[in-house]
Amino acid sequence: MGASSMANLPRISGSGWCMVAPVDRAELPDLDVPTGVFGSQGDHARLDANDDGHAELMSCLYPFHRES
Amino acid sequence: MELRGALVGLRQNDIEWERGQRALARALAAWRAEPVVGPVLRAMQRFGDGAPLDRCAALAQLFDGPAARGHAFADSLVAAGIAALDGHPLGQLPLLHGSRDAAPMLVLAQSGGATLALAGYDGTVLAALPRPLTARFRPVETWKRVLAGTGQADHVLRGDRQGGVPLEVRRATLVAGEVFHCFGPRETREVRQVDGAMVVLSLERELDGAGPVRELAREDGALVHQASARPQDSRDELAMALLGRMKRIDAVPQMARLALGGGGDAMRWQALREVIALDVLAGVELLAQIAADPEDSLAAQAAALLPALLRSRPELRGAATWPG
Numbered sequence: 136m137g138a139s140s141m142a143n144l145p146r147i148s149g150s151g152w153c154m155v156a157p158v159d160r161a162e163l164p165d166l167d168v169p170t171g172v173f174g175s176q177g178d179h180a181r182l183d184a185n186d187d188g189h190a191e192l193m194s195c196l197y198p199f200h201r202e203s
Numbered sequence: 204m205e206l207r208g209a210l211v212g213l214r215q216n217d218i219e220w221e222r223g224q225r226a227l228a229r230a231l232a233a234w235r236a237e238p239v240v241g242p243v244l245r246a247m248q249r250f251g252d253g254a255p256l257d258r259c260a261a262l263a264q265l266f267d268g269p270a271a272r273g274h275a276f277a278d279s280l281v282a283a284g285i286a287a288l289d290g291h292p293l294g295q296l297p298l299l300h301g302s303r304d305a306a307p308m309l310v311l312a313q314s315g316g317a318t319l320a321l322a323g324y325d326g327t328v329l330a331a332l333p334r335p336l337t338a339r340f341r342p343v344e345t346w347k348r349v350l351a352g353t354g355q356a357d358h359v360l361r362g363d364r365q366g367g368v369p370l371e372v373r374r375a376t377l378v379a380g381e382v383f384h385c386f387g388p389r390e391t392r393e394v395r396q397v398d399g400a401m402v403v404l405s406l407e408r409e410l411d412g413a414g415p416v417r418e419l420a421r422e423d424g425a426l427v428h429q430a431s432a433r434p435q436d437s438r439d440e441l442a443m444a445l446l447g448r449m450k451r452i453d454a455v456p457q458m459a460r461l462a463l464g465g466g467g468d469a470m471r472w473q474a475l476r477e478v479i480a481l482d483v484l485a486g487v488e489l490l491a492q493i494a495a496d497p498e499d500s501l502a503a504q505a506a507a508l509l510p511a512l513l514r515s516r517p518e519l520r521g522a523a524t525w526p527g
Contacts, residue, residue, distance in 0.1 A: 177428030
């Protein structure tokens with residue numbers, strides 16, 4: 136049995152066995168203030184001036200990189 | 204230097220490039236062991252583990268007192284890097300790098316939530332950018348030392364109120380040798396103008412529990428944008444969104460741990476939503492647990508969602524006491 140096939144199985148609750156229909160993700164609210172992904176910013180025109188101390192490694196360099 | 208022939212060769216066979224990369228990696232390892240570098244990197248480990256900067260002497264000395272130590276540290280990297288690249292001109296030093304045009308950067312060391320980086324500011328690119336409309340307040344503490352060059356920065360400060368009050372902006376002159384410290388939730392320095400080029404050694408460390416990055420409008424202090432402060436939170440959010448759409452119910456225990464753990468609110472809320480969508484009984488129990496903890500920053504939102512969910516799904520009543 137695959138993991139996904141377990142989602143709609145009968146589940147036990149405090150009052151005994153019952154069928155529980157899944158909740159649609161869209162019914163669940165977002166937080167009051169939405170939060171963008173790391174590195175996103177509203178003033179797009181100034182992205183190039185962003186000097187946060189975060190950087191990435193080119194994937195081709197992974198085999199040669201060692202964290203210090 | 205004629206590179207075309209070498210590039211054509213690389214398209215057919217990258218063995219030579221890999222050999223060069225291994226040599227560059229060895230050169231970096233040798234640099235990390237140099238007398239002016241090794242103690243800094245060891246101190247960086249302690250700093251990343253949470254030690255105060257003044258207890259990490261070799262690191263603190265880069266930002267305290269005479270600029271000579273900072274120069275010696277950066278010069279050693281430049282000398283080692285140039286010598287290595289001279290032998291392998293198509294290679295890349297295997298360091299994390301930021302590719303923003305106005306402020307390209309190399310990350311020299313990372314430990315925990317701390318980063319030591321070398322940034323170069325390009326005055327021509329900076330001059331072509333429009334004036335900033337916002338200021339970003341990040342949950343980090345930052346120390347910067349100007350190693351070479353001169354320029355101007357905006358030192359922007361925010362008060363306790365969010366919105367309705369313009370941000371305070373002071374113009375700061377940047378000169379070689381200068382050091383400035385910044386407590387990110389309250390202040391930020393944005394480099395606005397550079398005479399030619401400027402090189403800055405930068406140290407920053409995440410502050411615990413200080414929330415997301417808040418981007419406020421300069422003219423009235425209103426919140427314009429909010430972003431996750433930690434890349435790992437965003438990666439977790441993306442992974443959970445994918446696992447949720449794949450209906451991977453086997454991921455629920457790990458998602459529940461993230462919902463209860465020490466990440467940002469947005470990532471935790473996403474984890475909670477995915478748990479509810481995948482396994483509603485486990486989700487309701489999790490929701491009740493979060494709602495019941497007055498110290499939890501998501502308690503109010505969870506306390507609002509829980510009764511709404513129970514009203515719409517009466518069959519879920521009692522799930523909060525489900526033994527799991």
